[in-house]
Amino acid sequence: MKLNILGKRYLFFFISLAMIVPGLVIIAIHGLPLSIDFTGGSMLEIQFATDKAPAMDDVIALYTDNGINDTQVQFSNSDEGVVAVIKSSSLTQEQHTAIISSLETNFDSNLVELKFDTVGPSISQSVTQRALLAIAISALAVIIYITFAFRGIQHAFRYGVCAIIAMLHDILIVISLGAIGSQLFGWQMDSLYLTALLTVIGFSTQDKIVVFDRIRENSPIMRRVPFEKIVNHSIVQSLQRSINTQLMTSEFLLLSLALFGGTTLREMCIILLVGLLSGTYSSIFIASPILVVWENKEWKTWFRKTKTTEG
Amino acid sequence: MKNKALRNILIIVVVILVILIDFPILGNVKQKIFNRDVTAQLGLDLRGGMQVVLQAPEGYQIDQETLQVASSILENRANALGVSEVLFQVAGDNYIVGEFPGLENIDEVISVIKQTGMLEFVDVGDEYLEPGTVIQTDYTGTKSGSTDSTSPEAAATVAPEATTTVAATEAAAAGTDTTAADAAAAPATDKIYHTVITGADLEDVFVTAPQTPTDGYAVSFKLKSDATQTFADYTTNNVGKMLAIVLDHKIVSTPVIHQAITSGEGAISGSGENAYTYDEANNLRITLFYGTLPVSLEIAESRVVGPTLGQDSLNKSLLAAAIGFLIISLFMLIYYRVPGFVAIISITIFGLITYAIYLVIPVTLTLPGIAGFLLSVGSALDANILQFERLKEELRRGRNLQQAVDLGWSRAWPSIRDSNLATLITSAILFWFGSTFGASIVKGFALTLAIGVVISLFTALFVTRTLLSSIIDRFKDSDKAKWFGI
Numbered sequence: 189m190k191l192n193i194l195g196k197r198y199l200f201f202f203i204s205l206a207m208i209v210p211g212l213v214i215i216a217i218h219g220l221p222l223s224i225d226f227t228g229g230s231m232l233e234i235q236f237a238t239d240k241a242p243a244m245d246d247v248i249a250l251y252t253d254n255g256i257n258d259t260q261v262q263f264s265n266s267d268e269g270v271v272a273v274i275k276s277s278s279l280t281q282e283q284h285t286a287i288i289s290s291l292e293t294n295f296d297s298n299l300v301e302l303k304f305d306t307v308g309p310s311i312s313q314s315v316t317q318r319a320l321l322a323i324a325i326s327a328l329a330v331i332i333y334i335t336f337a338f339r340g341i342q343h344a345f346r347y348g349v350c351a352i353i354a355m356l357h358d359i360l361i362v363i364s365l366g367a368i369g370s371q372l373f374g375w376q377m378d379s380l381y382l383t384a385l386l387t388v389i390g391f392s393t394q395d396k397i398v399v400f401d402r403i404r405e406n407s408p409i410m411r412r413v414p415f416e417k418i419v420n421h422s423i424v425q426s427l428q429r430s431i432n433t434q435l436m437t438s439e440f441l442l443l444s445l446a447l448f449g450g451t452t453l454r455e456m457c458i459i460l461l462v463g464l465l466s467g468t469y470s471s472i473f474i475a476s477p478i479l480v481v482w483e484n485k486e487w488k489t490w491f492r493k494t495k496t497t498e499g
Numbered sequence: 500m501k502n503k504a505l506r507n508i509l510i511i512v513v514v515i516l517v518i519l520i521d522f523p524i525l526g527n528v529k530q531k532i533f534n535r536d537v538t539a540q541l542g543l544d545l546r547g548g549m550q551v552v553l554q555a556p557e558g559y560q561i562d563q564e565t566l567q568v569a570s571s572i573l574e575n576r577a578n579a580l581g582v583s584e585v586l587f588q589v590a591g592d593n594y595i596v597g598e599f600p601g602l603e604n605i606d607e608v609i610s611v612i613k614q615t616g617m618l619e620f621v622d623v624g625d626e627y628l629e630p631g632t633v634i635q636t637d638y639t640g641t642k643s644g645s646t647d648s649t650s651p652e653a654a655a656t657v658a659p660e661a662t663t664t665v666a667a668t669e670a671a672a673a674g675t676d677t678t679a680a681d682a683a684a685a686p687a688t689d690k691i692y693h694t695v696i697t698g699a700d701l702e703d704v705f706v707t708a709p710q711t712p713t714d715g716y717a718v719s720f721k722l723k724s725d726a727t728q729t730f731a732d733y734t735t736n737n738v739g740k741m742l743a744i745v746l747d748h749k750i751v752s753t754p755v756i757h758q759a760i761t762s763g764e765g766a767i768s769g770s771g772e773n774a775y776t777y778d779e780a781n782n783l784r785i786t787l788f789y790g791t792l793p794v795s796l797e798i799a800e801s802r803v804v805g806p807t808l809g810q811d812s813l814n815k816s817l818l819a820a821a822i823g824f825l826i827i828s829l830f831m832l833i834y835y836r837v838p839g840f841v842a843i844i845s846i847t848i849f850g851l852i853t854y855a856i857y858l859v860i861p862v863t864l865t866l867p868g869i870a871g872f873l874l875s876v877g878s879a880l881d882a883n884i885l886q887f888e889r890l891k892e893e894l895r896r897g898r899n900l901q902q903a904v905d906l907g908w909s910r911a912w913p914s915i916r917d918s919n920l921a922t923l924i925t926s927a928i929l930f931w932f933g934s935t936f937g938a939s940i941v942k943g944f945a946l947t948l949a950i951g952v953v954i955s956l957f958t959a960l961f962v963t964r965t966l967l968s969s970i971i972d973r974f975k976d977s978d979k980a981k982w983f984g985i
Contacts, residue, residue, distance in 0.1 A: 301805055308554075308799040322932035326925045333924060337917045383867050383944050387874060390925040390948070394878070394918040398885065401914035429881075429888045436830050437884070438877035444823035445873065449816045453866055460870075 191427075194420045197477035204357060204474060211364020214371055220363075221370030223275075223378035226316045228309035230279040232287070233302040234272050240296035241270035250290055251276055254283045262374050271302065273374075278306050319382055323359075323389065327352050330393050338400065341407045346482055351396040354475035358392045359385065361466040362459060369455070380456045388463030391438075392470065395430070399471045402426050403479070415483045419476050427472070434468040506965040514848055517855035537858050541600075542865030542943065544804050545813045548600040552800035554593050563589065569796065570595045590934060595796065618698030621743040622733070623753060628743055632750045638694035695733050695742070700726030706780045707766065715774025718783050719766040727763030735759040746783075816869055823873070827880065835887050836984040837974065838967060842883040845963040849879045853954050862950070868943035875951020878919065882959030885911040886967075894979055900971040908964050915959055919952050926952065 224231050236242070242250075244261045251259040251274070260275040279287070284304065291299060331348035338344035362385050369375035402422035410418050439461060446457035481487070519525060520537065529537045543550050553573075555561050570587040573595065577585040586598045621636055628634065703721045722730055734742075734756050744751045744767055752767065767783070768775065775783070824846075831839035853872065857864065890907030898906060926949040933942025974982050 301803070303805065304801070304803040306798075306801045308797075318932055322928050326928045329924045329928065330921055333921055334917075337920075379941065380867065383870070383941055386925070386929055386941065387870070387944070387948075390922045390929075391874070391877075393921045393925065394881075397918040397921055398881075398914045401917065404913070405910070425892075426888075429884055432834065432884045432888070433877070433881040436834070437827050437880045438874070440826045440830070441820075441823035441873055441877060444826065445816065445819040445870075448819035448822055449812075453812065453816065453870070456867075456870065460874075 191424050192420060193423050193472065194416055194477055194480055197473075197480065200473035200477065204361075204470070208357075208360045208364050211367040212360075214367040215363070218367075218371070221367065221376050223376035223381075224305060224307050225379045225382075226377065228307050228313075229275060229277045230284075230304070230306045232272075232274045232276075232279075232284070232304050234274070234288075234291065235266075235268060235300040235302055236270045236272065236296045237298065238265070238269050240299075241272065242291065242295045246295075247272065247274060247291075250287060250294075254279075254286055256283065264374075278308065323386070326389060327355065330355075334393075334397065334400070337397075338404055341404055343483075346479060347400050347403075350475045350478045350482070351393055351400070353478055354396055354470040355389055355392045357470045357474050358388050358463060358466045362388050362463045365459060365462050369458075373455075375455055380453075381459060384456045384459040384463060387460060388467060391464055392467035395434070395467045395471045396475050398429065399423060399426050399476060403476075416480045419480055423472050423476055430468050430472065434464060438464055503965065503969055506961070507969055510848070510962055510965060514851065517848075517851045520855040520858055521851055533859065537861075539858065540861050540863040541813070542863045542868065543598055543600055543802075544866045545810075545864065546600055547804050547810070548598065549804075550599075550800075550802045551597045551798055552590070553595040553597065553796040554799040555796060561593070563592075566593075566595060573597060594799070618701070619694045619745040620696045620730075621745045622693045622695055622737070623741050623743045625740060627741060628750045628753050630750050630752060633748055634743075634745065634750065635691045635748070636694045636745065637691055638697060692743070694745075696722065696726045696730055700729075702763075704784050706777065706784050709774075715768060716777050716780035717766045717768035717775070718780050719764065722763035722765075724763070727761075730763060731759060731761040735761070812866055816866065820869070820873060824876075831880075831883075834984060837970065837982045838883075838887045838890060839984075841963060841966045841970060842880070842887070844966060845883060845958050846876065846879055848962050849876070849954055849958040852958070853951055856950055856954070857947070862946055863943065864947075865943040867941070868947040871944040871947035872951055875948055875955055878922065878952055879955035879958060882911075882915045882919070882955055883963055885915055886959070886963060891983065894983060899976050900974060900979065900983075901968070904964070904968050904971055912960075915956070919956050922952050923949060 241263065244263070247261045248259045251257075256276045256279065258277050262273045262275075264271050264273070288299075288301060331345075331352055334348035334351055335344045338347045366375060366377050366381060370377075375381075399422065402425050403419055406418050406422050406425075410421070413421075442457045442461045442464070446454050446461065449457060520529070523538075526536075566589045570589050574585060574587045577587075577597075577599070588596050588598075590596045619636055619638055621634065700723050701720050702723045705719055707717045707719045709716055738756055738758060741753050741755050743753045828843050831842050833839070835842065853875070856862070862868065886907050889910040890903050893903035893906045893910075894900070926945040929941055929945035930949065933945055
């Protein structure tokens with residue numbers, strides 16, 4: 189196999205940007221689609237018989253009668269009926285009971301209350317802060333570990349930094365996906381989304397290390413070969429493993445969970461599916477190319493190159 | 500490998516051991532060894548139920564011990580109410596997480612939690628206070644950081660500072676057992692009253708049946724010996740005055756002291772329309788006896804999962820996992836042939852060991868936990884695939900089978916080790932994050948992921964390699980292409 193992956197490195201950087209930017213634009217306009225897990229408030233999930241579901245305005249009016257003015261309602265159809273997801277500021281137990289009983293009398297006396305979550309503002313704030321802290325600490329720990337594990341070869345520190353840059357890339361892809369999903373399917377960033385994001389982070393590093401391990405192994409053997417060639421060779425060598433591990437096993441497992449698992453897990457599985465794919469993609473097309481860009485100090489020639497092409 | 504036979508025997512022993520743990524056999528023996536039923540613990544999202552996160556009001560610093568005490572009091576209260584398998588756990592520096600599996604009646608639980616159960620007998624002099632009036636007392640039991648507040652000594656300390664945090668309890672507003680309704684009833688809420696004794700001074704509390712059919716049930720109490728003296732002195736000096744029974748800073752009743760109470764025994768009862776039913780009396784008994792939380796708590800978060808949603812998710816996830824495993828097995832067999840078969844056995848052993856560990860620790864299985872498990876299956880498969888890809892490379896270079904297996908292993912090991920250790924570091928940080936906040940979703944995920952990664956290192960290091968090198972003796976080098984899929 190004579191694949192020259194690194195030769196097209198700037199094309200891959202561009203592809204990644206094209207995936208990330210739309211999501212960031214959505215976030216810039218609409219803000220992060222945070223769930224009550226992070227903003228505080230109540231979320232009520234009720235299943236109605238298909239012909240007995242209330243209209244969106246009915247639900248909002250009912251909440252207004254109970255003194256809640258910031259209600260958001262979403263309906264989705266399932267085999268068992270219509271599921272309404274109602275988001276609002278925190279409900280008291282009395283408001284909750286009143287709302288359920290008037291939904292029962294006015295619409296469906298056999299409604300099923302699937303879920304009722306209430307999160308206070310202080311706890312949601314501290315969860316968000318600690319989540320960011322946890323990610324930052326993980327990133328730092330991974331840089332330190334990789335620098336240690338790769339201490340035998342030159343510039344071990346770079347491998348850690350590149351792994352983290354690629355990890356940030358994966359985080360951005362997942363956030364962008366979440367933002368696009370929020371516009372198309374009404375997804376919310378809740379604690380399950382956070383779990384998915386954290387998984388992507390974990391596996392992103394795992395994948396980078398496998399690819400970097402080849403570079404670590406090849407570097408002493410291929411001393412006279414330019415660094416770019418070593419990296420390219422290493423990527424090609426580990427390509428079969430990347431495809432088999434990621435596409436044929438993990439992705440199949442997630443696909444079957446997304447298709448046959450309950451609705452609770454579907455959103456999470458789709459995010460994991462894309463996130464793990466991004467993790468594999470970024471090991472090959474982001475992390476390793478950045479190593480080469482760094483080695484060649486290519487930023488010095490970025491502007492010169494542009495001038496030559498223009499001239 | 501010289502110890503090939505020994506390694507194989509060890510694998511067989513481990514497999515037999517974990518099968519004995521995994522499957523419902525020898526239940527009695529296991530119960531003796533582990534001192535409990537060894538069955539799968541399902542989380543609330545899988546079996547339905549309610550989770551609440553409790554926290555102390557803003558600005559309160561509490562220590563671990565106080566939280567621990569509060570948590571076990573809550574558990575006792577809930578158990579006394581007959582709610583089964585309730586679990587209260589301290590999470591981090593500020594939270595208590597309560598889990599009520601399979602619970603239908605939410606209001607019942609909320610009333611248990613919300614009754615912070617701070618009982619005080621308060622000196623109100625001649626002033627009659629309406630039931631429900633909120634008052635301030637000089638008792639500092641909920642002051643920050645004072646764990647010793649549960650001891651009777653603390654009740655005697657007099658400090659001007661008092662807390663006014665009152666949970667919105669539906670505490671049964673009982674009438675008085677002595678008529679004093681014509682007395683002045685202006686609620687002087689700024690006034691700080693003196694607390695004579697508190698709920699911490701109670702030695703025993705029990706429900707007594709109605710004396711006559713028109714009476715309600717009563718809650719009788721017996722005081723500890725120190726408090727008996729305090730109470731006797733106070734009642735002797737204040738005959739004819741009033742003594743308010745105050746629960747969570749709210750007046751329950753304001754009886755008149757008819758005579759000195761020296762025996763340390765008394766009763767709280769309602770009358771007329773406010774007479775206690777048995778349930779109300781029993782609730783009050785629980786609140787008083789298991790009561791007196793060393794700190795007031797608020798509900799910071801509550802989550803309810805209906806039982807149908809949980810069961811549905813569990814069945815579907817199991818089906819999905821089975822389908823996923825089938826597809827992966829097929830792929831491994833077709834692509835890697837003999838090593839693929841070894842990988843399937845190795846992954847099955849991985850699953851059996853991991854499940855046995857879940858049962859032994861025990862790990863509560865939740866949906867994110869299952870996700871963590873499935874991803875560790877991915878990690879275990881990766882370890883196999885890394886070895887097999889190296890094995891193929893070595894075979895292509897013309898090595899014989901035995902050499903290729905050994906070399907493939909030693910080449911793959913550094914990447915398996917480093918990648919898994921990095922995942923382990925991440926899951927450790929996630930576990931810390933999850934347990935500090937009652938974010939049990941993240942905690943469950945991190946725990947199963949970490950266990951899975953450790954076991955996958957073991958099966959990759961030990962099982963796959965041993966089985967593979969045992970099995971290759973049966974194949975000739977000339978059969979490489981057919982059996983090893985090169």
